[in-house]
Amino acid sequence: MRDAPTIEPLGDCALRVGLGSEPDAATVARVQAAARTLREAPPAGLREVVPAYTTLTLHYRPEAVAGEPDDLQPPWQRLAAQVQALLRRPRRRAAAAAREVVVPVCYGGEHGPDLAAVAAHCGLSEDEVVRRHLASPHQVAMLGFAPGFPFITGLDSALRTARRATPRTRIPPGSVAIAREQTCIYPLETPGGWNLIGRTPLRLFDPAANPPSRLRPGDRLRFEPIDAARFAALWAQERT
Incomplete structure (x- = not known):
């Protein structure tokens, strides 16, 4: 039996x-299941559910969970009790199947300048690094660091690599980059220390879209290799 959730105010x-x-x-699956539960039956005042690797952050309106004038219990404790009760309930239906999103990637070369270094570090050929990356059971655990930036679990342990010095x-x-036991995709031009092994032409964050992030926590990703010509064609198509 799993331990009961721990809840603390932020x-x-x-x-x-x-x-x-x-x-x-x-744990990632447990976080995703809890997020679905709270979105399907939100307590009064709940504004947003934000999943991470091992936690959920719940943003709420304190006035919506206020007690009687002589009740000195703070709002967060009332909401915490409701959340605990909701998460203890058995789910009446099977969890919805995770989306599978196909992500085309041009590996190596100018699009993946660290592929050779990763291969040397892991004692593998570049082709084997790509093969193992394609075969890994990738899943988006959370979005963070930058808008639409996915932290992706499931990387083959043979590809475990430290961040760049x-x-x-x-x-x-x-x-598309790897570090330690994870993959990420940089949706915007930003600084970063992960090892770049390829690049996707997909536009992962568009502030004018609804929702603006193409990926969401819980998505299963299937990376698909493409060549430079296909990358260029898809890049242009994504931005017309």
Whole structure:
């Protein structure tokens, strides 16, 4: 039996719900299930549910969970009790299947300048690094760091690689990178220290779109190799 969630206040209008200590597949799945539960039956005042690796952050309106004038219990404790009760309920239906999103990637060369270094570090050929990356069971655990930036679990352990000793100050949008046991995709041009192994032409963040982020926590990703010509064609198509 899993431990009960831990709940603590974050300021006066947010709660942090802890659902595990390690960002393994079971904990990530538990976080996603809890997020679905709270979105499907939100307590009064709940404004937003933000999943991370092992936690949920719940943003809420304190006035919506205020008690009687002589009740000195703070709003966060009332909301915490409601959240605990909701998460203890057995789910009446199976969880919705995760979306699968196909992400085309041009590996190596100018689009993946660190592929050779990753291959040398792992004692593999560049083709084997790509093969193992394609075969890994990738899943988006959370969005963070920059708008639409996905942290992706499931990387083959043979590809575990430390971050670069010297981060880059500018990384092109769409860059697919690995570090430690994770993959990420840079949606915007930002600094970063992950190892760049390829690049996708997909536009992962568009502030004019609804929703603006193409990916969402819980998505399963299937990377698909493409060549430079296909990359250029898809890049132009995504931005017309």
